[in-house]
Amino acid sequence: MWDDDRDGRREHEGLARALDESGTPDGRVWNGHAWQEWDSWGETGLVTFDLHPGEPTALRAECQCVWHGEARAVDGDPASTAAAVKADWEQHIATVTAAMYPVDVADEMADLMSRLYALTQEQPLAALTALRELEQKIEPLRVATVAHSRHLSLSWQKVADALGVTRQSAWEKYQFAGTGADVDAAYAKAAPPAS
Incomplete structure (x- = not known):
């Protein structure tokens, strides 16, 4: 084997x-x-x-x-x-x-989900606020990542597979990725928090 x-x-x-x-x-x-x-x-x-x-x-x-x-x-x-x-x-x-992310990232995501679930049980309004802020950070990061993937000449099919959507759906939603002000704005919104 x-x-x-x-x-x-x-x-x-x-x-x-x-x-x-x-x-x-x-x-x-x-x-x-x-x-x-x-x-x-x-x-x-x-x-x-x-x-x-x-x-x-x-x-x-x-x-x-x-x-x-x-x-x-x-x-x-x-x-x-x-x-x-x-x-x-x-x-x-x-x-x-090719689209497998490292185990430490999976562990950190699991930890974050566990903490958010606990917050949901203890302080539901605070959990909703945290989830809203997380969503606001995810999409710009996704746009920046699609732009970087396309910059590396990865096909729309590979991008779509990693996103879990069809090639057509990925192209329709992110066709602007890789050009101009939209990507710059996405990078700015997706910047990691200051330490």
Whole structure:
């Protein structure tokens, strides 16, 4: 199995799954040296297959996140085919982790949400004020970040994927990003607080 452990996360594990002549996963994986029976993802329990007799005819990369790559024919040496499907998985990892933020940021966001929830219970009006101010800071920062992403020549599709919206929606809302006074104003509003 292949692991991706960026920033302390273990969200993606991959393997080279054996396929039979019909393209059906047959319950074996190539472990780098030999075929090994592996009928399910042990940690998720999401995928189980019946074991099939005979030699696998193809391999594909699979990830614990349920992504899988294209089938690649086994040409005598499963190790060379496994190297190709591992490259498919590594491309998948590069794509999905491009927008992954560091664990310390996730921890700080979780801490902020916990504090805001507690404030909601104790002082609801103060919590509403804090949420309003947070919203006023987020959108300008988002505009500045889209502008910077476009300045780095990232596609509208990649920006949209990171925002969790369609490409068209991202373009319609942020097409001005990267030009003129609107971005300058967004940077000014999004500036970090003085220490």
